[in-house]
Amino acid sequence: MKRIYLDYAATTPTRPEVVKAMLPYFTDAFGNPSAIHSYGQEAKGAVEEARVKVADLIGARDEEIVFTSGGTEADNFAIKGVAYGKESKGNHIITSSIEHHAVIEACKFLERRGFNITYLPVDAYGLVAPDDVRKTITDKTILISVMHANNEMGTIEPIAEIGRIAKEAEIHFHTDAVQTAGHVPVDVDELGVDLLSMSAHKLYGPKGVGALYIRKGTKLVSFMHGGGQERRRRASTENVPGIVGFGKAVELAKQEMNEEAERLSYLRDQLIKSLLERIDRICLNGHPTSRLPNNVNVSIDFVEGESMCLNLDLEGICASTGSACSSASLEPSHILLAMGLSHEQAHGSLRFTLGRWTTEEELARVLDVLPQIVTKLRAMSPLLKSRR
Numbered sequence: 001m002k003r004i005y006l007d008y009a010a011t012t013p014t015r016p017e018v019v020k021a022m023l024p025y026f027t028d029a030f031g032n033p034s035a036i037h038s039y040g041q042e043a044k045g046a047v048e049e050a051r052v053k054v055a056d057l058i059g060a061r062d063e064e065i066v067f068t069s070g071g072t073e074a075d076n077f078a079i080k081g082v083a084y085g086k087e088s089k090g091n092h093i094i095t096s097s098i099e100h101h102a103v104i105e106a107c108k109f110l111e112r113r114g115f116n117i118t119y120l121p122v123d124a125y126g127l128v129a130p131d132d133v134r135k136t137i138t139d140k141t142i143l144i145s146v147m148h149a150n151n152e153m154g155t156i157e158p159i160a161e162i163g164r165i166a167k168e169a170e171i172h173f174h175t176d177a178v179q180t181a182g183h184v185p186v187d188v189d190e191l192g193v194d195l196l197s198m199s200a201h202k203l204y205g206p207k208g209v210g211a212l213y214i215r216k217g218t219k220l221v222s223f224m225h226g227g228g229q230e231r232r233r234r235a236s237t238e239n240v241p242g243i244v245g246f247g248k249a250v251e252l253a254k255q256e257m258n259e260e261a262e263r264l265s266y267l268r269d270q271l272i273k274s275l276l277e278r279i280d281r282i283c284l285n286g287h288p289t290s291r292l293p294n295n296v297n298v299s300i301d302f303v304e305g306e307s308m309c310l311n312l313d314l315e316g317i318c319a320s321t322g323s324a325c326s327s328a329s330l331e332p333s334h335i336l337l338a339m340g341l342s343h344e345q346a347h348g349s350l351r352f353t354l355g356r357w358t359t360e361e362e363l364a365r366v367l368d369v370l371p372q373i374v375t376k377l378r379a380m381s382p383l384l385k386s387r388r
């Protein structure tokens with residue numbers, strides 16, 4: 001059976017062009033960029049070339065980019081780095097209640113160590129209100145961190161507005177742009193951010209590499225101590241093949257982004273419309289228009305997201321859910337709950353994230369299969385019986 005992958009927000013396949021660009025750096029050009037001989041300089045040159053490409057994608061200068069082991073490290077670096085870099089000024093951090101775990105857990109870690117964290121609420125569409133940010137700022141606030149777009153329900157946040165508030169108050173502003181960089185336009189000056197996280201494997205690059213943009217003059221401490229790599233900001237021998245792949249992926253994304261976003265938005269809207277037509281007691285999660293071009297997230301009453309995912313998988317369709325019945329935690333997605341969904345609605349969520357290889361035929365197959373799965377599951381549903 002030909003499988004249909006609709007989980008591009010979780011990870012993307014590495015593009016063949018990217019793999020091809022990476023391969024020489026495992027073998028012939030294997031040098032350590034810190035070495036002064038020709039092998040070293042060859043590797044160093046490749047890393048710096050990639051840095052220019054990554055900086056160019058987001059309107060930054062190359063010396064403002066630090067390569068990391070991924071989006072999680074970039075988020076941790078930004079949050080803990082500012083927290084401990086600005087400790088003498090204050091201990092208050094403002095974030096939202098819908099951040100990725102990499103941000104939420106870094107904040108919880110700091111909370112246990114005496115920092116004071118505000119987790120801003122969101123509205124029913126998952127939007128943070130810039131005015132809430134403004135009202136929450138105190139003279140102890142050292143950092144604001146709000147994601148650019150949410151990985152689960154796709155809402156794009158009003159980052160530029162929050163950026164203006166942060167700038168006025170002279171508070172460092174971080175955004176997790178892992179879901180947007182390479183997919184929709186991202187410009188650090190237009191957004192008004194001082195720190196921005198990216199990850200290669202969410203934009204058709206390899207896993208295990210990402211970057212943190214650090215605006216010149218932003219005060220943060222490093223927490224990888226060792227050699228002097230990355231301008232002393234992040235020790236450890238550079239992941240040269242990974243960084244080269246990241247650079248290539250970013251270069252391709254920049255060229256194709258607008259056209260691809262348009263194609264995906266069309267497919268997204270068609271899929272949403274058809275799902276709402278063909279299934280009853282279903283609703284769209286997230287914002288209808290301020291939304292990632294590739295994200296479709298719905299809640300379907302009286303069915304478990306996990307059962308739907310497993311049944312779709314049997315049909316060769318790979319999707320995801322905000323439900324977490326069989327995982328270690330029984331709590332459904334904190335993101336859907338923050339938007340005001342009930343536990344039942346959050347457990348009935350289903351996410352399809354589209355990508356470069358998604359076709360209309362694939363989505364037609366989803367529309368064929370899913371209504372039948374829902375009918376079957378509802379027929380066995382204790383949730384439904386208890387309401388009759």
Ligand SMILES: *Cc1c(COP(=O)(O)O)cnc(C)c1O
Pocket residue numbers: 009010069070071072073075100102147149150151176178179199200201202208209210
């Ligand atoms: C995937 C993701 C991350 C984590 O990135 P990794 O490179 O997998 O560590 C962080 N934030 C968001 C919004 C993501 O989607």
